[in-house]
Amino acid sequence: MTDQQTGLNLVPHSVDLSRQGEAFILTSKTPLAPVVDRTADWLHHWAQKTPDQVFLAERSETGWREVTFKQALAAVRAIATSLRARNMGPETPIVILSGNSVNHALLSYGAQYAGVPTVPLAEQYALITDAHGRLTYVLDKVRPTMAYVEGAAAYASALALPQLRGVEIVATQTDGAPCKVTPFSSLLAGDDGQDADAILAATGPDTVAKILFTSGSSSDPKGVLTTQRMMCVNQSQMASVLPFLRDRAPRICDWLPWNHVFGGSHNTNMMLAHGGTLVIDDGKPTKDLFARSVRNIIERPGTLSFNVPVGFSMLVQEMESNLALREAYFGDLDLIFYAGASLPQDVWTRLEQMAMEVRGRLPLMISSWGMTETAPATLMVHEPIGRSGVVGVPLPATQIKLRPDDEMRCELRVKGPNVMTGYFEDQAKSAEAFDRDGYLITGDALRFVDPEDPNRGLVFDGRVSEDFKLSTGTWVQAGRLRLDALEALRGLVQDVMICGHDRDAIGLFIFPRPEQVQGDNTSAGAVFDPHLQSQIETRLSAMAKAASGSARRISRAIILAEPPSLKDSEITDKGSLNPRKIMIRRADLLDRLYDNEDPALIRV
Template identity: 70%
Template sequence: MIVKDATTGLSLAPHAVNTRRDGSDLYLTTRVPLDPVVSDTSVWLDRYARQTPDAVAVAERAGEGWREITYGELLPMVQAIGASLSGRGYGTQSPIAILSGNSIDHLLLSLGAQYVGVPTVPLAEQYSLITEAHGRLNYVLEKVRPAAVFVDDAAKYAAALALPNIDGMEVFASRTEGAPRPVTGFDTLLAGDTSVDLAAAHATVGPDTVAKILFTSGSSSDPKGVLTTQRMMCANQAQMASVLPFLKERAHRITDWLPWNHVFGGSHNVNMMLSTGGTLTIDAGKPTKALFGETVRTLIDRPGTLSFNVPVGFALLVQEMEENLALRQAYFEDLDMIFYAGASLPQPVWTRLEEMAMEVRGRLPLMIASWGMTETAPATIMLHEPIGRSGVVGVPLPGTEIKLMPDDEMRCELRVKGPNITPGYFGDPAKTAEAFDGDGFLITGDAVRFVNDDDPDRGLVFDGRVSEDFKLLTGTWVQAGRLRLDALEALRGLVQDIVICGHDRGEIGLLIFPKAGVVHDTNTSNGACVDEHLMADIHHVLTDLARAKTGSAKRISRALILAEPASLKDHEITDKGSLNVRRIITRRADLLERLYDNEDPALIRV
């Protein structure tokens, strides 16, 4: 079933979907067989420590040089850390919270803990570095009650380490200077513990052992701790290797910034390198104005053969490569695959990436996307053939089954089942029970539709969140996710983000967070902005948008510009940077009422 693709020159499994119906519900699986699944992540480390001991497993910049760990060095270091943790009595009931971001020591601690069955809890570093976000940090610490915490720099994280909720926990730190409380140097863990029967401790680890507890971003409620087992992570890598067999044909390289407290960076990307004997270069940059320069420098020094990013990251890369020919050459010269997730990649960005690839290399890389979530480890649906356009997420991966429940708008609610699905949420049996239907499928809350209703092999397109949808007073359903994307595209350059409103109202309205720099008149009216020029610009765009829409479910009729940006302190922003819509509407209930007051002077009426 494996073919050598003529466009990319890569070995790929073709889309081949089985379908069955049960009433109105449609079930999809793939005909591609699943590769063997290892029992736990240590199998990968042992394999490459023997087969390619001199190959670099992970690298990070250290001053003007690089710190590198080979596979031959990696396994003994992981085993030493595992022995040290076991010697302290740590086990399945004594998780370790990781407060700092991506680093070699972070990876070593995670793998050492996994080796002996100690769960780690990687957290967004802004929880610790931003005082206003300490509420989220305290919430997780109180929920999990870890036995220990880790930071790469005790002085940098001093404010978080001083929190009372860390009292009684052991603190590990790569750099111990400036700590506000006693800390244990990371080198102590690397020294190991010869009194421990490491083989016995390791023997307790199996497919159902919890490796990590990954907290969701909390976009609609408090974050949930997703139990991530060895089976989930190992099965997911086998699933992807089954449909992308070129991953097994050479040792690939990635240069990656994506944070490890999220499943995309920490499970999908890290484990893809470890499971195939590849090299992970840690990029200390980010797709922000302040840090993107570091990403550019790292990509030129250590370009990858695979590239993973979110759409805003690829957009910045394209913009930089228009002038930076050294980056363009380095990025594309040995690139096999471009993979985006998090949102749909704008088609102009996709097209320009293809054009640049042809200029540098003379052939296209495989450009694909996937659908997944923290609860699915993450990949469950994946595009694994060239398609030439953005927005398609593909077909089910081997071993998974998806249930599609159609609605009246030619789209389907998505539910999933497979070995990569979480068993539930930490300390929350009620939410765990709510997460699955009577047939054992995970209720994702997402909607999809077919690229071609007559040909399931062409795959699925993500079509918003079912949970974001609402009804107008007329009983008409509003597909808020799709409408939001349309409005953001139309208002590009004027808005930072928007909230779609209208539940139990007669019309759809917008609460608008304006883009920095577009507000020139600072006159406000109790939380609303009344910049007449900006209001006129938005009115013009929404009027044009309304002309192109038919029906009350697609027509935005009013808007209000918010004077105050979304607040991290008040949990209006998740750690992924997305809006917590429920929190915004609750906290700003008075502004929601003004949005539907036709006499309000700040109202933009279309």
């Protein structure tokens, strides 16, 4: 049906709710659209139907490098034959150390064509020497046969690691390599002695396409075995409830990293499944790189926009004064999609206002819930809702189990064809991941927007594992309280962490925005800045006055001088905090947080 507000072809929320003991079981009433067997099926389809449509594009020294569907298919088939000529298959993975690029995409799809798993890794693992520990852990785990980098010189320190001795190194730019390197062009040359059609026929829905490593916030990263079925069915699940994706070829200008399931499976495969164009944005929502994103969006705007909340916040701020960006961004926009955290409502509202000013109608503004283990989308908003924070209802063919506590906050468990069967070479963790009914135990908590109407959807309510008890025995729902604190301290902080396990009161570690800290008044890892401390005290005091009890009242805080350390695993490669690592490494600051005489302490 055509939605009057957005003008898009949408399927309204429609779910079935039943009970299984004390748990709720939630399923979608919408039927699942047909599912292809492999990503290559999409590539063959569009190479025949729209051969000259641009599939991949990236900025080059002379403008833009563009690859059409016809060209992509030829390159992918050539790469597949080159890999098979090397006797590569399911047991010979390829690690990809570089970030997003056209060649990265071609290699990934070429490997999928040949049934060779790829292991895309965060580029900082290889580029930052202090992060090599995580890289070597993965290399020891997967024992790759091939490794790919864009430029050998930039990745020289990683390529010299002993774990890569004897591994074939492939690079687009081979100069400056510390070892023998195969030019990427040699893979594109193909091998005439191999039959590409026969190579493809040997793959199917159960073929492992990728091994995606989780961020490992509480333990070593786990390798999620991502099959062709998981990725292909997930695109059909989303297309079943967002049929406008089939009405015209979508476009995205996207920076989200491909070592994560959001950028690397959700977004890339959405363009491939629907004959769309993926413009690789070489910028990021950071101080140093955001200007590149602005330039790319103005030159190559999308019909769909995917981002994390901080990215949308920076876009809104820039568009307040940059009319060219605003008109390019909203000019042909159908969808705004955020994930990773809740979008501040003021950012949501301003996006709506700007859309009306430029285009005279609203795009669909939505979010979803998913994780690496679910390929990723499992719940999704697919109708206009007018507010932030809702993650939607189950997608077709999935089952959602919700186990409520006394406050109707529900632990989430999921089942469906998009859910993994297990982790790479880890039977113990694979078994622990599922309950006796076969549901994946997610560790996340949700609650109904309206308990009387499940079609209104669900709201993310933190991580069950983040919860802790005060010494009084009172449970603290840390995930929800953290979001409240971030909202209260908006503009002053980059992030916060809730503390208080086995203490008598809730405390707060604060990672400030650097520009908010005046001078260099630090003391053994804490910031002493009377002006900033006063602002934080005022806001936390207002928050405390509205608190309903000790489980919601933050009574103390301390400003940390050092940002979260990637080297010491205080922050994951997704940019989220690792509370366990922070508390261990900064145990002295945790003690100071509960020292009433410490001058850096903010008392509320």
